[in-house]
Amino acid sequence: MSDVQFSPQRLDEILTLVKRYPKAQSAILPVLHMAMEDFGHLSIPTQQLVADTLGVRLMMVREVVTFYTMYREKPCGRNLLEVCTNAGCMLNGADELLAKLCEKLKIQPGETTDDDMFSVIEVECLGACGGAPIVQINGDYHENVTEHHLDDVIAKGRTHDPI
Amino acid sequence: MTTLFINEEEVTVAAGTSILEACRQSNVDVPYFCYHPELSVAANCRMCLVNVEGWPKPPASCCTPVSEGMKVSTESEALVKDREMAMEYLLIHHPLDCPVCDQGGECKLQDYAMEHGSGKGRYLEEKRIIKDKQLGPFVTTSMTRCIHCTRCVRFADEIAGTGDMGVLNRGDHMEISSVVDECLSSELSGNLPDICPVGALLDGPSHDVSRPWEMTRHQSTCTQCPQGCDISIESRGQDVMRIQPIEGSPEPWLCDRGRFVYDAFRNESRLLKPISKQEKVSWNDAINDSIALLKDKRIGIICSPDWSVEGLSAIRLLRDTAFKNAPVAFDLHRRDKRSFAFEEGFSQTTQQIEDADQVVILGSDLRQRLPLVMQRIRKRVLADKPVVRIGSMRYRTNSELQKDMLIRPRDWVSVIASAIEQVMALGKQAAGMQAWLDATQDRHEAGKVLADALLAETCSLLVGEEIRCHNDAAALIHGLDLLMRGCGHAEANNDGRNLIPEGMNAQALTALFAKDRMSVSDIFEDANQGKLDAILLIGSDPIGDGLFPVQAREALKKVALIQIGAIQGEISDQASVLLPASAYSEVEGTFINMEGRVRTAHHPLEVLGDQRPLWKIMMRLLQALGQDIPAVSLEELRIHMHRFIPELTKVDDKQQDAIFLSSARNRKSILPTQITLRTLDVVSRYSMYREGMWARSSELLRGAGERQKLADVIMHPDTLAAQAGSIATLDTDHGQYQFKIDVRDDISPGVLFISKRGIAGDISNVVSVDINGGSA
Ligand code: SF4
Ligand code: SF4
Ligand code: FES
Ligand code: FES
Numbered sequence: 042m043s044d045v046q047f048s049p050q051r052l053d054e055i056l057t058l059v060k061r062y063p064k065a066q067s068a069i070l071p072v073l074h075m076a077m078e079d080f081g082h083l084s085i086p087t088q089q090l091v092a093d094t095l096g097v098r099l100m101m102v103r104e105v106v107t108f109y110t111m112y113r114e115k116p117c118g119r120n121l122l123e124v125c126t127n128a129g130c131m132l133n134g135a136d137e138l139l140a141k142l143c144e145k146l147k148i149q150p151g152e153t154t155d156d157d158m159f160s161v162i163e164v165e166c167l168g169a170c171g172g173a174p175i176v177q178i179n180g181d182y183h184e185n186v187t188e189h190h191l192d193d194v195i196a197k198g199r200t201h202d203p204i
Numbered sequence: 205m206t207t208l209f210i211n212e213e214e215v216t217v218a219a220g221t222s223i224l225e226a227c228r229q230s231n232v233d234v235p236y237f238c239y240h241p242e243l244s245v246a247a248n249c250r251m252c253l254v255n256v257e258g259w260p261k262p263p264a265s266c267c268t269p270v271s272e273g274m275k276v277s278t279e280s281e282a283l284v285k286d287r288e289m290a291m292e293y294l295l296i297h298h299p300l301d302c303p304v305c306d307q308g309g310e311c312k313l314q315d316y317a318m319e320h321g322s323g324k325g326r327y328l329e330e331k332r333i334i335k336d337k338q339l340g341p342f343v344t345t346s347m348t349r350c351i352h353c354t355r356c357v358r359f360a361d362e363i364a365g366t367g368d369m370g371v372l373n374r375g376d377h378m379e380i381s382s383v384v385d386e387c388l389s390s391e392l393s394g395n396l397p398d399i400c401p402v403g404a405l406l407d408g409p410s411h412d413v414s415r416p417w418e419m420t421r422h423q424s425t426c427t428q429c430p431q432g433c434d435i436s437i438e439s440r441g442q443d444v445m446r447i448q449p450i451e452g453s454p455e456p457w458l459c460d461r462g463r464f465v466y467d468a469f470r471n472e473s474r475l476l477k478p479i480s481k482q483e484k485v486s487w488n489d490a491i492n493d494s495i496a497l498l499k500d501k502r503i504g505i506i507c508s509p510d511w512s513v514e515g516l517s518a519i520r521l522l523r524d525t526a527f528k529n530a531p532v533a534f535d536l537h538r539r540d541k542r543s544f545a546f547e548e549g550f551s552q553t554t555q556q557i558e559d560a561d562q563v564v565i566l567g568s569d570l571r572q573r574l575p576l577v578m579q580r581i582r583k584r585v586l587a588d589k590p591v592v593r594i595g596s597m598r599y600r601t602n603s604e605l606q607k608d609m610l611i612r613p614r615d616w617v618s619v620i621a622s623a624i625e626q627v628m629a630l631g632k633q634a635a636g637m638q639a640w641l642d643a644t645q646d647r648h649e650a651g652k653v654l655a656d657a658l659l660a661e662t663c664s665l666l667v668g669e670e671i672r673c674h675n676d677a678a679a680l681i682h683g684l685d686l687l688m689r690g691c692g693h694a695e696a697n698n699d700g701r702n703l704i705p706e707g708m709n710a711q712a713l714t715a716l717f718a719k720d721r722m723s724v725s726d727i728f729e730d731a732n733q734g735k736l737d738a739i740l741l742i743g744s745d746p747i748g749d750g751l752f753p754v755q756a757r758e759a760l761k762k763v764a765l766i767q768i769g770a771i772q773g774e775i776s777d778q779a780s781v782l783l784p785a786s787a788y789s790e791v792e793g794t795f796i797n798m799e800g801r802v803r804t805a806h807h808p809l810e811v812l813g814d815q816r817p818l819w820k821i822m823m824r825l826l827q828a829l830g831q832d833i834p835a836v837s838l839e840e841l842r843i844h845m846h847r848f849i850p851e852l853t854k855v856d857d858k859q860q861d862a863i864f865l866s867s868a869r870n871r872k873s874i875l876p877t878q879i880t881l882r883t884l885d886v887v888s889r890y891s892m893y894r895e896g897m898w899a900r901s902s903e904l905l906r907g908a909g910e911r912q913k914l915a916d917v918i919m920h921p922d923t924l925a926a927q928a929g930s931i932a933t934l935d936t937d938h939g940q941y942q943f944k945i946d947v948r949d950d951i952s953p954g955v956l957f958i959s960k961r962g963i964a965g966d967i968s969n970v971v972s973v974d975i976n977g978g979s980a
Binding site: 098099100104107 | 367368369372
């Protein structure tokens with residue numbers, strides 16, 4: 042057993058959820074989201090907790106977690122910037138935007154700044170190509186992002202203001 | 205049955221067969237990677253495309269069932285193109301490794317690239333590289349070569365039951381991985397490199413040392429457990445490189461014990477020269493020294509069950525001719541020498557066990573003892589067929605058993621008694637039941653589990669070491685036989701009595717020696733009391749293995765030891781003379797497995813030292829003892845063998861699987877006896893990586909065994925409030941011992957579970973102990 046545990050409320054929620062499916066294993070996706078909400082990221086002990094809770098094998102959870110890019114296995118900074126570099130955004134300058142962003146934060150895509158304030162990752166099409174280039178910041182879509190906008194974001198983030 | 209046409213030939217196969225399987229059965233070549241007859245169908249390599257008349261697109265033959273009148277063609281211009289494309293796709297990231305890859309020469313990818321590939325790749329972009337992994341002690345990887353067929357993942361899920369392999373990531377980033385690096389805790393892990401169609405999963409010990417085409421193959425029988433798998437021992441020059449399964453054998457897999465024991469075939473523990481008084485000597489001198497110790501002496505014979513039947517027959521000839529009344533023991537664990545209602549050996553094939561309505565495992569660590577029978581059990585469980593177990597520990601399995609009852613060894617009588625009572629209450633009778641019941645007092649709830657299972661139409665009883673080595677084994681087995689009879693499991697047509705033997709050739713051993721059988725402890729006892737002058741030990745190690753190392757050591761202080769063997773054990777230091785015999789891998793001969801299946805090895809491994817086949821040593825001894833030699837050739841010896849075991853005359857290579865030797869039966873009534881016991885029952889455990897001289901000499905197995913090690917002395921936490929780490933003083937009939945206790949809750953309360961070796965080795969012969977206080 043791992044040290045990570047769901048709170049009793051969370052467990053109730055999971056049990057209600059599981060009842061909606063024919064098999065407990067079908068609830069892997071939503072339960073992983075809950076776990077990520079609770080623990081920030083999906084470490085192996087957390088994945089083991091999900092596996093034990095649903096009565097499936099750890100490997101199955103691992104397969105699901107790694108299949109989808111929106112599950113994070115590593116801890117990330119206080120602010121998560123997800124830069125789309127798929128076709129639409131690439132045509133509108135996403136690659137340069139990403140390079141600039143990384144330069145400003147002095148990290149590589151996939152990394153977190155030393156002060157744990159920002160993490161940057163590269164993601165596939167977010168389905169909002171109309172507003173390319175897109176950066177998803179802490180879950181919100183920011184469309185037609187410019188370098189200037191990024192400066193703003195970084196400044197706000199540094200002062201702990203909501204972005 | 206379904207009739208279809210493959211390349212215009214009419215073939216008939218069972219309904220529901222896949223097109224690929226139909227092609228395989230009719231020897232039509234269809235290339236495939238991900239399909240494996242023992243695994244579920246994944247259909248992800250797309251190599252097995254065929255044309256079906258009237259179908260717009262070529263289907264994957266591995267996942268398309270046949271239908272009546274279907275017209276399949278496996279060759280067409282379009283298919284040539286399709287296969288070429290499938291190959292190009294599979295080869296996109298594949299490195300040009302063939303010259304340095306272990307698989308080269310027996311690689312599907314290589315063969316198909318030659319046969320179906322275009323000879324040139326068009327992919328110029330960056331290739332990806334995947335980090336290598338270590339999967340357990342025996343499997344290394346070169347993951348960049350992986351073609352994602354997922355055979356290994358399905359193997360881990362379906363066969364090994366560990367489920368610790370999987371597919372991580374997606375698309376171009378996809379990779380095969382274990383849960384954590386360094387995983388795969390299966391006793392069948394050595395099969396992974398075999399099922400991997402490419403050179404991604406590699407046999408660790410033979411990695412980077414040889415090429416398949418350099419090997420000489422020696423078909424033989426594994427004698428590392430009673431299963432007796434068909435093996436192909438592969439050698440290059442004088443070195444043994446690896447052991448491989450033989451295609452088309454009764455069991456599709458080999459276990460790690462049998463596969464990786466081979467390093468002991470050629471290591472320094474082998475006995476290659478005759479030794480007398482610790483000095484290497486000539487055969488003549490050694491024989492003379494042995495004769496000096498044996499001639500006109502009272503001897504006890506202890507032999508290992510793993511010699512070929514020819515070798516065992518030669519032992520019998522030696523005994524009959526020169527040592528008429530010598531006691532013989534061929535098992536280091538059995539305490540009860542009376543003959544059993546059903547003797548060691550199976551009455552069913554493993555397939556019949558898999559198919560039976562019910563399977564009952566009684567007191568056996570089946571997964572370690574008979575890993576491939578456990579595999580059959582696992583197949584049953586996956587198919588929702590019941591398996592129940594009664595025993596003193598919930599031995600690790602890889603499947604969930606329907607019922608799993610914990611009892612102490614002393615409870616067997618009351619379990620069987622209560623089952624008999626319940627069966628009788630249903631009006632099912634067998635003569636002798638009442639007498640058996642009358643000899644008992646207590647009843648145990650686990651009896652219900654046994655009785656319920658026996659009521660099934662067909663029931664396989666797998667009777668294990670906890671009963672076989674029980675003091676009162678003959679009575680218990682008689683009780684089980686009564687139950688089987690009462691429940692209509694007639695020996696003639698519905699037998700299910702399987703007593704798991706200690707080693708190979710159980711049926712032959714019973715036929716050869718049953719009359720003169722002793723428990724090995726009796727022989728040591730006789731030696732101690734001055735009733736014997738010498739012990740002739742042929743092939744086993746009663747100090748390193750078995751339940752009686754203490755008695756063995758005591759006895760050897762009093763009598764001389766002449767040891768004949770292929771490998772030295774812990775006892776060898778004490779031998780006055782050591783005569784080297786050829787190992788199982790080095791002899792031509794007959795072997796019989798627990799099912800009674802007969803195999804003949806024809807192409808033995810080359811002998812490196814001065815060792816001789818056992819039968820020749822026996823004849824030489826007879827000659828030196830001044831006796832006529834009963835056989836001067838293997839052919840002559842086989843005449844004697846056939847006289848001892850007439851069934852063997854019927855066996856020839858062509859119908860190897862048609863004849864099964866049955867185990868001996870005894871209809872005499874044997875009733876349980878009441879004995880007083882101390883408070884705790886002692887059960888000694890078995891480790892597939894450490895039991896036997898071969899396994900202990902194998903460094904490969906020793907390494908794997910380390911990972912599975914348990915503490916030497918284990919109890920249930922409820923047993924006298926045992927605490928992990930506390931030191932307990934145990935009173936036995938032979939004195940006091942102190943041990944550090946570990947606790948686990950998968951052991952029956954009231955049982956002291958010990959390893960036969962190490963600190964607890966000295967009490968392995970003890971049946972029960974009193975615990976005398978414990979201190980933290
Ligand atoms: S490692 Fe081998 S068996 Fe496993 S998926 Fe890759 S190619 Fe197939
Ligand atoms: S199952 Fe037994 S006979 Fe088969 S390979 Fe393993 S040890 Fe040898
Ligand atoms: S390409 Fe960036 S949102 Fe679709
Ligand atoms: S064998 Fe049919 S798709 Fe792989």
